[in-house]
Amino acid sequence: MNRRNLLLSSVALAAAIASPLAQAVEQPIRLIVPFAPGGPLDVTSRVLAERVRDTLGTVIVENKAGAGGNIGVDAIAKAAPDGKTIGLATVATHAVNPWLYKKLPFDAGKDFVGLTQMVRVPNVLVINAERAKELKINSVADLVAYGKAHPGKLSYGSGGNGSAGHLAGEMFKQGMQFTAVHIPYRGASPAQLALLAGEVDFNIDNLAAASANIKSGKLKALAVTSLDESSLLPGVPALSKQIKGFAIDTWWGLVAPAGTPADVVEKLSKAFSDALKDPETQKRFATLMAEPVPTTSKQFDDFMAAERTKYGPVVKASGASVD
The missing domain is CATH 3.40.190.150 (Bordetella uptake gene, domain 1)
Incomplete structure (x- = not known):
């Protein structure tokens, strides 16, 4: 060869x-x-x-x-x-x-x-900024206190039944023992638009989706749902400070x-x-x-x-x- x-x-x-x-x-x-x-x-x-x-x-x-x-x-x-x-x-x-x-x-x-x-x-608990001003809600404690004093008056939106936002909201309500009506939408984007329009009072959304409206002042961030505070949203406390072990x-x-x-x-x-x-x-x-x-x-x-x-x-x- x-x-x-x-x-x-x-x-x-x-x-x-x-x-x-x-x-x-x-x-x-x-x-x-x-x-x-x-x-x-x-x-x-x-x-x-x-x-x-x-x-x-x-x-x-x-x-x-x-x-x-x-x-x-x-x-x-x-x-x-x-x-x-x-x-x-x-x-x-x-x-x-x-x-x-x-x-x-x-x-x-x-x-x-x-x-x-x-x-x-990180997910973030956000409230419509105008609604927060109207109800004098500046913290998680304020939101929960209002919910306990006015049962059924608060509402929150999500991307649908069983969505991450829905389940996080249910865990939040159970952990803090207050009531809020769940309003499901056809996806996370419609739920955020509903929050911005004042159709619901608060959402638990992922930070990537909510950050622009937080920066613009249309939404007020009350807490992040990660176990610890996030460097991506400095100064906003973790919900785990209110509910031990809460992490979504x-x-x-x-x-x-x-x-x-x-x-x-x-x-x-x-x-x-x-x-x-x-x-x-x-x-x-x-x-x-x-x-x-x-x-x-x-x-x-x-x-x-x-x-x-x-x-x-x-x-x-x-x-x-x-x-």
Whole structure:
């Protein structure tokens, strides 16, 4: 065999025995975002897709919205477990929906393997600024006192029955033992518009969505719902000071279908976690009031399991259910 033929044979042999991992990462990776384009989940996914291009190659973000995120998540669960399809898991899809929906086409605890948590965004208790001035409400204590003195007079909005805003509101009312009427809307944006219009008195919304109206003075921030105060909203106390252990954040992260080979999971997990630690990523996420939270695969799996455990009794107590 001459030198040229030997070289060609060597190249062919190397290609034939290339590991499944190498084949997976050389092909474009499909990242399914189970919600509509344009929101923080979509934007952060696209930022991260850019940051891993040098290590993983092209990552194509695909929006597959509907049914509270369940349509897109089902597509992730049913994809081939080869590392070529991954997607977002969120507090709604992997912690709330398993209790909220009577039947799901996937098992949030068994059909996925975590890659890394991506983001944590504090939620914030906000009140219509004009309403706050009218009722002389400047703190959580003022809001609760008014609610106790005027049962049924306060109302709060959310993105729908069983939404994170609804459940946070129910936990808030139970913890402080006052009453407020829940008004569900068709999504978080309509709920915020209702708050701005004075149709409801307060909401518990994620900081990324509420920050612009807080800065403009249209909404007054009374507390953040993270366990501790947030550097993203200095001077605003944590609700845990009023209700011990109270902690509700909006979060999302990356998962792959169950059965994805361990070496592929490790490669993807490391690439995305490293990208989340990059100063440029952190800078871009900060504009969305989103804190990067890089974790290992196991840490994210354990976190999602703990969140499901937390939200089970909350959903049950709220009475919310979707057929």
